[in-house]
Amino acid sequence: MATTGLKQLSNALATLDQISNSSSSIDGVPSDLEMSIRCAGAQLTQAAGVLLGLSQDIIAQAIVIFTRFWLGADGGSLRIYSAKDVSAASLYLTAKLSFLPTSPRSVLNVYTLLLSQDASPLWFVNPRGAPVQPPAPETYVLSEGGYQAARLTLLRIESIILRALGFDTHVALPHAIALTYLQTLGATKPGVARRVVEHLNAALLSPQLLYVTHQPNALAVAAIYLAAREEGVKLVDANWWEVFDVDREELGFLVVAMRSLEGFVRKETEQWKGKKIPLVVDDLESEIERRRMMDEGE
Structure with missing residues (x-):
């Protein structure tokens, strides 16, 4: 029963090969x-x-x-x-x-x-x-x-x-897990919980595909760490993230990735300003052809 419960809190993660070699690429x-x-x-x-x-x-x-x-x-x-x-x-x-x-x-x-x-x-x-x-x-x-x-x-x-x-x-989503972790850490300030949820929702747009490369507990810990810093809330002095089975290296990567999302979306908006992003196969083919012609100077 315990094994089944843990399985419900985790996801099957994508491999490096799946990330780097998509069918589209x-x-x-x-x-x-x-x-x-x-x-x-x-x-x-x-x-x-x-x-x-x-x-x-x-x-x-x-x-x-x-x-x-x-x-x-x-x-x-x-x-x-x-x-x-x-x-x-x-x-x-x-x-x-x-x-x-x-x-x-x-x-x-x-x-x-x-x-x-x-x-x-x-x-x-x-x-x-x-x-x-x-x-x-x-x-x-x-x-x-x-x-x-x-x-x-x-x-x-x-x-x-x-x-x-x-x-x-x-x-499995990290939102409920994050709120449970916040209670465990005694971080009850409403602003922290709000920022945690905002970071987790924004991470769904991540170019690093965070939801398919990291388990929910790691996403929850990173969102808490980032939100607490933004709201000026001091958590426990010890390496509290290790209690939730997240090491410092993974935490650091996720925090940087979450912090970079705003800049990524801004860059996307600037790059596609005045143009629509091709969400239909025919439009995609037109965009690929346009790029080919530009590369060849036609």
């Missing part, structure tokens, strides 16, 4: 472009989950499943599967497995809005920014025929994700 997708699309896909999943009224734990699990799908040579390739479709299917699948399932129509209606170049509030979809005046309904409302086609795609991608993951949809 094998298919010739530049690493920086792949990183941008993964980050945008995670943000898309987050926004869709919020609009669907899903809890943050469901949304976070969906983002982790979305991230896992692209890992390794056996994972999905961005030149075959559109990131927007994998995002929608990941969210639909995770919600279906939870206490708060949502219908295909609800999911697809939300994604149609978020992916509309006229109505979307997302900067990487609609570079012009959220519209001041309400856009025409036909720019963000699915027709019945469009819904039926999109529903078939949603269910097909869901089955592809399940096969790619070996039907292992278990995702």
